[in-house]
Amino acid sequence: MQDVIKALYQVVLERKAQPQEGSYTCYLFEQGVDKILKKVGEESSEVIIAAKNGENHDTANEICDLLYHLLVLMAEQGISVEEVNAILEQRRQKIGNLKQFHQTDHNS
């Protein structure tokens, strides 16, 4: 999934640098941050509705729409995939260490 996200983010960055006719990504950049935020909000709601309906395939599709719009938001704000990755990795290690610490604490 990480490779696909990186590849999609590259396309989004390319669209930002080189506007193309008929590109939805370029349309979002032209409209600006408020439009991108509105789409992130809409797509989040659609994920919630699909999940409540219990249709996993629909939910997965809505998650893809949300991820795409989040990547557009990241590009608009100048946040790289590597930055998000690094934060997730730090949390994974920190929370993993904390769990280990509590387990050792309980067992001693």
Ligand SMILES: N=c1c2ncn([C@@H]3O[C@H](COP(=O)(O)OP(=O)(O)OP(=O)(O)O)[C@@H](O)[C@H]3O)c2ncn1[C@@H]1O[C@H](COP(=O)(O)O)[C@@H](O)[C@H]1O
């Ligand atoms: N992953 C996506 C992706 N997910 C969703 N969408 C678009 O997001 C839009 C969301 O649909 P909506 O009905 O909510 O919105 P709308 O009514 O079309 O438009 P507005 O509400 O924004 O006015 C649709 O037009 C989808 O085509 C995407 N558009 C592009 N991508 C990727 O971005 C790449 C570049 O696309 P272009 O920029 O269009 O060349 C593509 O190859 C894809 O990989």
